[in-house]
Amino acid sequence: MKIIALILSIFTTFIVANSDIEILKKAKKANLLPIPNTKIELLKIINNQKNPSTDAKIELGKKLYFDPRVSKSNLISCNTCHNLALGGADGVSVATGDKWHPNPHHLNSPTVYNAVFANYQFWDGRSTTLEEQVKGPIQTQFEMAMHKDILPSKIKNIIGYKEEFKRAYGPNVKITFKLITDTIAIFERTLITPSRYDDFLNGDFKALTPKEKDGLNTFIDLGCTRCHKGIALGGFTQPFDTGKRYKYRNIGDFHGNKNHLVKTPTLRNIKETAPYFHNGMIWNLKDAIKEMGKIQLLLGISDKDAQKIETFFGSLSGRKPKIKYPILP
Amino acid sequence: MKIIALILSIFTTFIVANSDIEILKKAKKANLLPIPNTKIELLKIINNQKNPSTDAKIELGKKLYFDPRVSKSNLISCNTCHNLALGGADGVSVATGDKWHPNPHHLNSPTVYNAVFANYQFWDGRSTTLEEQVKGPIQTQFEMAMHKDILPSKIKNIIGYKEEFKRAYGPNVKITFKLITDTIAIFERTLITPSRYDDFLNGDFKALTPKEKDGLNTFIDLGCTRCHKGIALGGFTQPFDTGKRYKYRNIGDFHGNKNHLVKTPTLRNIKETAPYFHNGMIWNLKDAIKEMGKIQLLLGISDKDAQKIETFFGSLSGRKPKIKYPILP
Numbered sequence: 001m002k003i004i005a006l007i008l009s010i011f012t013t014f015i016v017a018n019s020d021i022e023i024l025k026k027a028k029k030a031n032l033l034p035i036p037n038t039k040i041e042l043l044k045i046i047n048n049q050k051n052p053s054t055d056a057k058i059e060l061g062k063k064l065y066f067d068p069r070v071s072k073s074n075l076i077s078c079n080t081c082h083n084l085a086l087g088g089a090d091g092v093s094v095a096t097g098d099k100w101h102p103n104p105h106h107l108n109s110p111t112v113y114n115a116v117f118a119n120y121q122f123w124d125g126r127s128t129t130l131e132e133q134v135k136g137p138i139q140t141q142f143e144m145a146m147h148k149d150i151l152p153s154k155i156k157n158i159i160g161y162k163e164e165f166k167r168a169y170g171p172n173v174k175i176t177f178k179l180i181t182d183t184i185a186i187f188e189r190t191l192i193t194p195s196r197y198d199d200f201l202n203g204d205f206k207a208l209t210p211k212e213k214d215g216l217n218t219f220i221d222l223g224c225t226r227c228h229k230g231i232a233l234g235g236f237t238q239p240f241d242t243g244k245r246y247k248y249r250n251i252g253d254f255h256g257n258k259n260h261l262v263k264t265p266t267l268r269n270i271k272e273t274a275p276y277f278h279n280g281m282i283w284n285l286k287d288a289i290k291e292m293g294k295i296q297l298l299l300g301i302s303d304k305d306a307q308k309i310e311t312f313f314g315s316l317s318g319r320k321p322k323i324k325y326p327i328l329p
Numbered sequence: 330m331k332i333i334a335l336i337l338s339i340f341t342t343f344i345v346a347n348s349d350i351e352i353l354k355k356a357k358k359a360n361l362l363p364i365p366n367t368k369i370e371l372l373k374i375i376n377n378q379k380n381p382s383t384d385a386k387i388e389l390g391k392k393l394y395f396d397p398r399v400s401k402s403n404l405i406s407c408n409t410c411h412n413l414a415l416g417g418a419d420g421v422s423v424a425t426g427d428k429w430h431p432n433p434h435h436l437n438s439p440t441v442y443n444a445v446f447a448n449y450q451f452w453d454g455r456s457t458t459l460e461e462q463v464k465g466p467i468q469t470q471f472e473m474a475m476h477k478d479i480l481p482s483k484i485k486n487i488i489g490y491k492e493e494f495k496r497a498y499g500p501n502v503k504i505t506f507k508l509i510t511d512t513i514a515i516f517e518r519t520l521i522t523p524s525r526y527d528d529f530l531n532g533d534f535k536a537l538t539p540k541e542k543d544g545l546n547t548f549i550d551l552g553c554t555r556c557h558k559g560i561a562l563g564g565f566t567q568p569f570d571t572g573k574r575y576k577y578r579n580i581g582d583f584h585g586n587k588n589h590l591v592k593t594p595t596l597r598n599i600k601e602t603a604p605y606f607h608n609g610m611i612w613n614l615k616d617a618i619k620e621m622g623k624i625q626l627l628l629g630i631s632d633k634d635a636q637k638i639e640t641f642f643g644s645l646s647g648r649k650p651k652i653k654y655p656i657l658p
Contacts (some may be wrong), residue, residue, distance in 0.1 A: 066419075068419075069420065074419070075419070084654060085392075090404070091403055100429035323654040325416050325654040
């Protein structure tokens with residue numbers, strides 16, 4: 001009996017491994033890419049040569065990221081809408097900013113985690129780097145409402161910051177708006193969350209459960225990877241609801257950039273970043289999957305398939321960087 | 330020459346040590362008490378026997394403290410107004426809450442650090458424990474605006490929290506409003522910041538600079554310790570501006586409790602918690618010291634003495650607890 005069990009187990013292992021290899025091949029063919037599991041490969045991707053990173057800059061960037069004094073009111077920090085405790089987002093439909101103003105286009109805050117892997121930033125994809133992105137919300141009236149000429153003098157007036165900028169950039173540093181936002185971007189570039197999905201793509205076949213593998217398979221087969229691909233599982237711009245119309249398209253006036261392109265959100269940590277879609281109108285992940293199928297793939301995704309995909313999405317919840325809450329200068 | 334230098338040095342050491350002992354005696358006589366430097370003595374003070382602490386409860390309390398979902402809007406956490414990165418306060422004159430409502434009495438957020446050592450909580454001293462205090466802001470319309478009957482069901486609906494409450498309180502735990510607020514209080518009881526001042530009071534005479542010792546001396550001599558005493562250097566209730574009137578007494582309508590008593594704020598970390606006074610109208614620490622002298626001690630404190638006291642206050646900036654920013658369930 002024991003021998004039969006052993007043979008069976010070897011046989012099963014072979015079968016599973018074989019299908020694992022098939023899924024892996026399929027995933028690579030669909031342009032699904034893991035977060036690299038070697039530091040050097042990772043750094044090649046997350047580092048911006050025009051804005052190179054150091055430990056001192058990362059630490060300073062973290063402080064600025066968490067500092068509500070970067071806003072006009074002294075009450076809103078980057079972390080308010082992109083809360084690292086809440087999947088890198090805020091968990092509300094509409095981003096809420098200075099003086100409690102909701103985003104006038106009814107736009108939802110996207111997660112900052114893994115944003116570094118996206119080719120485009122903002123829902124209309126108007127920035128291609130985090131360095132560019134950071135400049136936006138700080139100045140926007142209904143977000144942080146800070147004037148770009150006032151921020152540097154405000155920061156310079158906080159003695160501790162002056163010292164930290166010197167430590168990060170040398171004694172002759174000139175604290176400019178660009179340097180402040182670049183430093184925040186350097187911190188944001190570290191906010192990546194490798195997951196079991198990456199472990200699988202990197203060759204650890206046991207990292208996903210059979211059901212998650214099945215879900216990944218379905219995800220690819222249905223064509224979700226046409227947009228949700230690359231390391232970010234998104235981050236490109238695509239035409240949106242050009243076939244069937246998005247159920248909540250009239251909530252808010254956002255319909256993409258001038259070419260009607262919309263940034264595809266990352267699916268990483270998707271279980272932690274409800275509500276979904278650019279206007280944050282769908283709270284249930286299965287509903288979001290089915291709506292996407294309908295409007296982007298012109299497909300009626302069955303409950304069963306939506307469940308499979310949702311199960312796969314569970315594997316995208318990544319390991320978050322450990323962050324020591326800063327003491328601000 | 331060397332021998333003379335040596336004798337002089339011994340002599341100086343003796344003199345200094347002698348005056349150190351004098352200051353220490355004087356401080357003790359003025360009821361200035363250090364944060365105990367042994368864990369057992371400290372725990373005796375910060376532990377509430379009716380709400381005993383465990384590591385699991387502290388960790389859960391930390392999560393609730395940082396969780397904006399504890400508020401009605403999902404946008405305001407305890408940490409918004411009592412920001413552990415900003416001296417445990419918010420650095421603005423008037424506390425700003427739900428829908429951007431300023432505190433209608435123009436009240437300033439006091440620091441949460443070392444609040445456990447205060448005999449009274451709130452500016453009018455209406456609570457005597459942190460457990461009681463926590464219940465206030467969560468429910469207040471212009472703060473977190475959360476209904477006490479809704480919060481428990483909201484928390485129960487977050488699966489991860491259910492698990493964490495079980496871990497902290499056992500499998501049959503009933504998540505009530507009181508249990509949630511008690512758990513937050515347990516975390517707050519850990520927010521203490523021992524400083525060089527404590528080291529000095531605990532016998533390390535080198536912990537303070539000569540100028541800081543001189544400032545401490547002045548602080549006691551002028552009578553500041555009539556109200557700023559005990560471990561908290563405050564936290565009692567006192568009549569306020571009964572002699573001369575506080576310069577900004579008409580900003581806001583707060584004039585103490587029904588007996589016109591006002592809670593004396595702690596002086597710990599005072600250099601990090603501007604603006605000062607209950608209505609947050611004074612930004613400069615020396616101005617605050619002089620105003621206090623005028624209205625509470627009926628004394629004109631000279632610039633020189635105010636400077637000395639401010640220098641002493643520098644030693645009250647404490648060592649903050651290291652806090653890992655939580656990943657919320």
